[in-house]
Amino acid sequence: MTPRGGGGAPAAAGWAERGLAWWSTRGSASQALVPGGYAWAVTIAPVGAARGAGLVAGLATTVGLVALVLGPAIERRAPAASRMLVGWGLVVSAIVTWSFAPDGVVDMFDAARGIAGMFGWALFAFAIASPARQTAALIATPSTLDAEPVRTRHVDRAVLLLAVGLTVALEVPGWRTEQRDRALLLRLVALAGGLGLVTTASAILARYHAPLADERPAAAPRRRLRATDAAWVATACVLVGAGATYELWHP
Amino acid sequence: MFAFDTLAPMQPWSLAAIGCFLAAGSALLVGQEALAESRDLVALYWIATGAITLRASLVLAQKRHP
Numbered sequence: 062m063t064p065r066g067g068g069g070a071p072a073a074a075g076w077a078e079r080g081l082a083w084w085s086t087r088g089s090a091s092q093a094l095v096p097g098g099y100a101w102a103v104t105i106a107p108v109g110a111a112r113g114a115g116l117v118a119g120l121a122t123t124v125g126l127v128a129l130v131l132g133p134a135i136e137r138r139a140p141a142a143s144r145m146l147v148g149w150g151l152v153v154s155a156i157v158t159w160s161f162a163p164d165g166v167v168d169m170f171d172a173a174r175g176i177a178g179m180f181g182w183a184l185f186a187f188a189i190a191s192p193a194r195q196t197a198a199l200i201a202t203p204s205t206l207d208a209e210p211v212r213t214r215h216v217d218r219a220v221l222l223l224a225v226g227l228t229v230a231l232e233v234p235g236w237r238t239e240q241r242d243r244a245l246l247l248r249l250v251a252l253a254g255g256l257g258l259v260t261t262a263s264a265i266l267a268r269y270h271a272p273l274a275d276e277r278p279a280a281a282p283r284r285r286l287r288a289t290d291a292a293w294v295a296t297a298c299v300l301v302g303a304g305a306t307y308e309l310w311h312p
Numbered sequence: 313m314f315a316f317d318t319l320a321p322m323q324p325w326s327l328a329a330i331g332c333f334l335a336a337g338s339a340l341l342v343g344q345e346a347l348a349e350s351r352d353l354v355a356l357y358w359i360a361t362g363a364i365t366l367r368a369s370l371v372l373a374q375k376r377h378p
Contacts, residue, residue, distance in 0.1 A: 227337035297368035
């Protein structure tokens with residue numbers, strides 16, 4: 062007779078491994094469920110459910126939760142639509158809820174809750190912006206980790222730390238502003254900017270590791286810049302240079 | 313030394329993309345600071361610059377070194 066305790070630990074480990082493997086094969090919408098739920102619970106739900114919040118704020122809060130749950134449900138049939146639904150559904154829900162919230166509700170947010178919400182949104186941004194369709198190919202199995210030089214992992218860490226640091230830094234001005242409307246605008250800009258930064262960092266790293274995931278010649282990107290791409294880069298250089306010159310000469 | 317050892321073997325397009333990414337983040341930060349100080353036009357300029365530079369960073373990230 063086999064003792065009951067003898068097989069418990071391996072069975073539990075098996076369940077955990079299978080659960081982790083199943084979760085890692087899901088797309089961005091499913092993987093963003095937990096951090097999105099956390100961000101919703103910390104920053105949207107208390108505002109929408111507060112006394113005097115109004116019908117619109119309450120409705121927007123509910124829509125955010127529905128989008129968060131509905132996205133993973135339709136992920137297998139429409140992965141791109143589910144990602145859009147979860148990402149923009151929660152962001153729009155936050156915007157509408159905070160815009161229609163009364164003054165007292167917004168003022169009840171202290172620094173601790175603000176920081177908790179900031180981390181929740183950063184985690185959600187990272188989860189929803191990661192290139193999910195390449196996730197299965199880029200899963201760090203022991204063989205790929207051994208084959209990959211250590212410096213590439215340093216690059217990953219450096220770029221991700223940079224993205225997270227910039228995203229967190231974008232939130233700081235919003236917490237120093239007393240005016241409610243301006244603070245709300247600052248948080249919305251920080252939210253959109255943080256999503257853009259994390260999305261771009263994920264895209265840079267995905268392309269940096271592309272040879273590991275896809276070796277097909279047909280999928281190889283072009284080596285030269287097209288005219289429209291060069292125009293984007295030139296415009297960015299001119300704008301950054303002109304702005305920096307202005308800030309230095311007209312403080 | 314760590315930065316040099318990490319960045320030196322990288323492909324030029326990736327380095328350029330990361331440089332653009334850093335510039336975009338800095339532009340957005342300057343825009344946020346300007347917005348907090350009620351310098352709205354300056355804030356609009358820097359936030360738009362940040363968005364365009366992010367797009368340029370994405371464009372550069374799609375390229376592959378020969």
